Amino acid sequence: MLTVLAYLMVGVFMAAIMTNRLSALIALIVIPIAFAAMAGFTTQIPDMAIDGLKTIVPTAVLMLFAILYFGLMIDVGLFDPLVRFVVRICHGDPVRVIVGSAILAMVVSLDGDGSTTYMICITAMMPLHRRLGINPMILPAVTMLPNSILNIAPWGGPTVRVMSSLKLSPSEVFVPLAPTVFITCLAALSIAYYLGLTERRRLGLVDIVKGGSAPKAGSDELEDVPVRAVVDRPVWLQRFNLALTVSLMAVLVLDIMPLALLFMLAFAIALTVNFPKVRDQRARIDAHSSNVMNVVSVIFAAGVFTGVLSGTGMTDALAKSVIYIIPDGGGRFLPLMTAFLSMPFTFFLSNDAFYFGVVPVLAKAAQSYGIGADVIARASLLGQPVHQLSPLVGALYVLIGLSKVELGAHQRFSLKWSVLLCAVMFVSAGITGAVPWF
Template sequence: MLLAVVGFLMLFVMMFLLFKGKTIPLVVFITVPVIAAFIAGFSVPEVVEFIQKGITKTSPMAVLFIFSVTFFGLMSDAGMFDAVVDKLVAKAGTNVVSIAVVTALVAIFSHLDGATVTTVLVTVPAFLPLYRKLNIRPQLLLLIVGAGMGVMNLLPWGGPVARASTVLGMDPNKLWHVMIPVQILGIVTTIAIAVLAAMREVKYHGAGVITHSEEVAVDEVEKKDDKENLKRPKLLFFNFALTAGVLALLLIDIFPTYFVFMIGCCVALIVNYPDPKEQKRRVKAHAPAALDVSAVMLSAGIMVGVLGKSGMLEAMTKPLLVIIPSALASHLHILLGTVALPLGTMLGTDSYFYGLMPLAIEVGKNYQITGLTMAVAMMIGKNLALFISPLVPATFLGIGLADIELKDHLKYSFGWLWATGMVMLVFAVMIGMIGL
């Protein structure tokens, strides 16, 4: 009983600290579980064993994140993303539906790196002048960007998949393979939503009428000289081929996921930036983004180790089994999948994946719900909550760039994104990915 009480208190304290922003996740995941383990009566050697086993479990995901962020950062430096964005934006013209579809394609493509802030900075400043001059409300722009990011965040180097893999003790690439059919549907649904929402803008809000007489300028953002100097236009096709090769190796699943990105980084550095000094500068430039999440993943290993190896998680499920009606508990994954988007909006990413998900998985096991099934159901809606959660910094970056209020963004996007999540969840049930 003591173990269960300590476990619930530990999760409560962790979620409180994360939700209130009292300290960073790294500090929470290292200190709180260790203190909880000692309070529960475990000895120093036992706690050390929990820590070692937990870190061993999460370290491959941390390495993956370091090198995937660096690889796509290098591709961005070399101008691969800019080339695609510029061509798509130029072809959009002044047709509202076409602009919405191109926005979706750019958001989907630019989120290949899994970096939310980068995607927002690539899409919103590029399209916002066009939206304004064609009298298209900026809420549509943020909706499409949010849907595109939410769907693409199901990639193995995306934060949610990496976190869920950590909880499951599963290779993120294998988890992604399971999610591919749902992700493909999500991409199609994102484009469909862009079309439908754009048609509503034209019909009900007068979108498409140019409000200024001057020629529409698509990209009014000045590019800095140092950024231009990093671009490698002559190597554009090589970089596309390299990226395609990396993605192909991930699909074939011959090598460990993190090793594929290690090799990709080496090739990208050698070909695009042969000068060793520039190579060092490029790695340093992307180190903050790479270290941020990977450090959290490593520290989360301590929490995973304490929860899983101490017997705490099993002890916590017993009172929950008594409280939750069996008729409801047997469909717990469907219930949590249905409310994943509002839950994901209210809970921070780390609270959701490292606090709620492990407990839900453990309860589900008692009703023949596999951990993988529970994780897949909970991930779909949560991913789509990415760009409407007030706990995600990129949300405020987006509404700040678009100059709209959070309440207006939520009011416009919430229903569309929830509907997208439900379509993906129902599809996952229909194809047998999620059992009833």
């Protein structure tokens, strides 16, 4: 009976999320409590929920201060010099423009938020792409592909969800994947270079100095959609912000300090140095409070979901049923199976439904074969390039809206490149040992 209720709960949860009957926040709270009550655990539900919340606190703190930090860096114009540099070195060469667009997206994607990346990159590069006559499908593609890779950063949505559902730390999930992320980023740049070559053959080079279809680099036509209205920022402050961010990334990779504390400290330093006045500090925090609340509230709700799922024994029941249907000798391929399943599952399901409803079951089943939850967690992240094309991804509508392309056309153009990046991830993760093939 517990197994049946467990499957029903996962099914109802997925259906509620996919059909927009309930938001992720409400579904993560209400559905597990309702099914736990049906299973006869009414009196134990509060303790289960609190136990789940305790395990989720570090992840929630990490997300809170990571969003605040990168939001502040965008506010103070940390990425503006890079945008201007990319525009100025592109000249009239489609290869430079397209590869430059991909590099810009790669850097801005470090904030872990797809919507922010799309807003900055599309508004910065769209005028140049249009005036050169570049295929309008290319800019959204080369912006989305790097973002889909760096979306698995420790503060990115998918990684936060899988860490929350499996109670893992960033050092267990992301650090072993770092070489894979680097290799796949190179693959994304290679795709951008190939697309640039095809456009160069079609369009040729445009002399933007003597005139032509493109404006001069740095002209008003390229500056009319600024990324941020940053005025009179001292040079020393820009250098300080860059040094602080580089140091933050270095310490993050070295894993010498808990990430939650690391981002708390970095944000406190950055906010104090950039905005010494308390009223200005409050204004910056208020400006990003909406994004913070939307993300962190879901993380806390996930603590209730995982706490109840584990406390009632439903996780064990689901895992045993999955083990039962795995053919003899097939269990050792669970990491590879999880990696392949992550493509269609994250396309047709939201990240919430997949990482809170499916991955815990796979991880529990893998334990019976001596496969750690961290391996399954990393494998489940390898389908993110395809997930970014899912109509369930809200940021996708920001991308196509700014790019002025149709959703179906964008999916048809980008899908093959997304699948190629997934293949690169599978192979590189297997070679580096982050996700053993068997």
